[in-house]
Amino acid sequence: MINLEWVKDYIDISDQDLHELAVKITEAGINIEKVITNKIDNLVIGEVKSCVDHPNSDHLHLCQVDVGKDELQQIVCGAPNVREGLKVIVALPGTVLPGDFAIKASKIRGVESNGMICALYELGLEEKNEETYAKGIEELKDNAPVGKDPLVYLGLEDTLYELDIHKHRNNDCYYHIGFAYEISAILNRKVKLPDLSYSEDKDNINNHFKLEVDTPKCPYYLAKMVTNVEIKESPDFIKRRLLSVGMRPINNVVDISNYVMLEFGQPLHFFDKDTLGDKILVRDAKDGEEITTLDNKERTLRSSDIIITDGKKPVCIAGVMGGLNTEVEPTTKNILIEAAIFDPVSIRYTASHLDLRSEASIRYGKGLSYEYTNYALDRACHLLEKYANATVLSGTVKHDKIDKTPKVVEFYPIDVDKMLGIKIDEDIMKHELERLDFPYTIKDGKFKVTIPSRRLDIESNVNDIAEEIGRLYGYQNIKGTLPKIELKRGEYVGDVKYRKAISKRLRSLGLNEVKTYTLVSPSMAASFDYEEKEKITLPNPMSIDKSVIRTSLIPSLLNTYNYNKARKVEDINIYEIAKTYDKSYNEESKIAFLMKGNYVTNPWKGSIKVDFYLMKGIVESILDYLGFKNRYSFVKSNVSDLHPGVSADILLDRKRIGIMGRVHPKKCSDEVYVCELSLNALMTKVKPLKYKEASKYPTIVKDVAFIVPKSMSSSEVETVIKKAGGRLLSEINVFDVYEKLDNDKKSIAYNLTFMDSNRTLTDEEVMNVFDNIIKKVTTSLDVELRDK
């Protein structure tokens, strides 16, 4: 949150419309999510012309108030300090105060009241507490102009920019001076730093204090000491500014540390020097080391944390939160100010494992500029001297291992042009660098730019400079072109190709594609688990419902089935193709489909219902499409989640590639069929397409029916027929099945097609083969000839 009234301390933007400025800033790359103003309509300055007691109350007053209108307004007011002649803030009917509190004309204990006389806390400009409550309504100076906007008069009108924290280059726009630099680049105006001056006492910090840093994770540590601080309320402007960005004012000392952080982005820590002692040792924490933090909570540290100690015990978790033992209290007299830079990764890790994301840790975690560490320390001394009557001791205790070499980018203007795809005049480039306040030199046409330390985000490459120049020059100046590269047609690659092709096929066969979640609950994963693969369970799931990575898509399809059934959808034909993972991270893409109800629907004429054989036809259609004709087969399955009598394993080259069948009635009473195939298993080589001429010679068809045991599968009979039929038998078709024979028998009738692609067959030779088939079937199987 950036307060624009505050920014005005550092850059002149008094002539700017702040809404338009927000657009300009957003266009230049810092996303301003929202412009917030505390302007309140219908708020005016009034003068209490008369004030008498309310006739029906012992504490209310009845006031006639001049608000600059023709008539006086009668307003009932309960504040003890309301009196005749006072200039006050009046909320007229129609005002909406913070908290959606709407002011209306009304009757209070039988007397008309046309508005409300306000206290500052009621306008959200002060914190509501006992003290501000006791103060009553705000008393304005006698010269306050009646009828005018009181917020403007008080200089309390604020405009705030809310930034999008995720789309952010770094932390340099999180603090008011950094933000002022961004505006300075956009408007080409100079930034003025605040007053950093203070006078130093003869007494030197080194007389009182020693610093030792025993960790590489603290490359920069400065400390100054102030004495005789007077702890009291902060001046109004500090309180107000902190409140405006959502920070609670505490006392002048604490507020100053926060204020400086919001100015320079550098968090400071104030220790009570007297409880701290005369030493600071910064080191890595020990595993299990404990500290009670300012919020009065016991924290257990890890060796990856950085800790500030007094040489013996921890006094502060570096960059995250101070210890209770050295907290600045109302009685504190002497303060040690810490301004440091810690390893951002370490701070982020600490804040995360302690679940303690503070304003400070967020800033440390993004990295800091040492120059601003210096500024912030001086600024704090300045403010403490000015607003807490502190004496600043001379000298600074310092640990300085930070690399101060500025980042330098060298580039030719053509490099930037090539990257952006436009020609930018060299003079314009110079101008943009000047606006950014990036010093540069040019030698033999080559720019050498020095990056200010506050821009931690910029690296030493031409891309970063092209971006800075480009965004200020304006991306709207870039015209679209197409890359000058080889012409080619893109392709679906690898498993995507199979997925797309099979998807298309399934849709053409009437199945609707669905998309479901990869993460399921353990019980859902177990609800149809024919492969019994070990599953990946997330160590930190959001909920148990989404804690397991599925190995089969069928539970998800059953879910979708139930979802649609509940919505009275009768015919449900759906499929999904998705990746699955087992415990060892093996990836298997799967195709699953679920069918129930009618496949072809005609309610008045008769529909075609989904059954096992229809689904089998769909499976065959996919396998045939992929070129697997004659390579696959269906065998009885023992998948326990399927109907034991209506299920099959699907084999390709004798290996199981999937399963299909009716869902076991104990799982689903409806007649629901499911199938799941491994896409990985289908990604195997097939012969290229080749034209094959249809035979010119006539075929001879013979019919035969056998009586077989009910338990015998037709494929068993077919296997024998095929073998006995040899080369001349070109096709076997089942054309009739009759189940209602006695003795657990059934009849299957086949028509057998005989053909030779090189000649016309004679009846005699066909009869020989045909008789041989019948002989083989009836002798090698428990089968009788029924008819031929």
Place this chain on the structure above:
Amino acid sequence: MNIEDIKKEIEKDLSSVKDLKSLNELHIKYLSKKGIITELNSKIKDVPNDKKKEFGMEVNSLRNYFNEKYNAIKERLETEELNKKLESESIDISLPATKVSVGSPNILEKLIEEVEDIFMSMGYDVVDGPEVEEDKYNFEMLNIPKGHPARDAQDTFYIEGEEILLRSQTSPVQVRTMLKGKGEKPIRVICPGKTYRRDDDDATHSHQFMQIEGLLVDKDISLSDLKGTFEVAFKKLFGNDVEVRLRPSYYQFTEPSVEADISCFNCKGKGCNICKHTGWITIVGAGIVHPNVLRMSGYDPDVWSGFAFGFGAERVAMLKYGINDLRVFYNTDLREVNNFDRGELDNND
């Protein structure tokens, strides 16, 4: 009976014929083996020689006479019979059709296929990679080392320590593609795929979502090429009159980074609810591939350059089809989906 009498009888018989059956009986009566006209032939032997020729001609002409009449009646009766039959077969064409359905694509998938098609026509291959991914590919090689603040925006599902995760973006596919290219081959791919982040599911958030990312690595690739590519893609997707604008933005793996907006296809830039009254809709985050990213994947940034982009398929599908709850894509209600099996052939004419 003489020929004249026979002729009269034929006339009489034929005139009383009602149907094909009685017509056929007449055929038997006159032209079968024992038929009256056939019989006449056997009588020729009783005819004096000098009359034989004449008699023969008369019999022939009688036969022709019969056949001619017979055929005419036969044709008439057959037509009548056929018409009768056709009439009896006529149906009520207003009765409902037999529903032969073609399956619908998932709505999201329909959008993705459209995007794929557009980019394939510009030479982009469509590739995918693992969803259970290594931190190395998902973050580190994209210039997001461990502990980097950019990881905050992508609250990730970790599976094993900080090494194995459910990918939070499809960018790892780009890294894998670059590694395969070995710093030698130009790259043009788009990677639509499932991604996962720790978001609570609601109308605009989902712990699982589809991202479409693209990567082009070649020589002398600029931001203007990116803009031109977006113009082709988004005009195809949202209509020829949309305009594209680039705005600066910040991502770890691109530099310069941009966001691309399109002018609102609904209000044509005038301002409406869809564009939140700004006239523009943000569609995609993109930028010039960061030199570190190129370098880490084996491409020398002094030789190669490229652009990358990425957007959420859900958001674009919601915009394009007017959907306001993202969960629609994952809880398929067949009553809604079935509208999506039609083409949009009139687009962009």
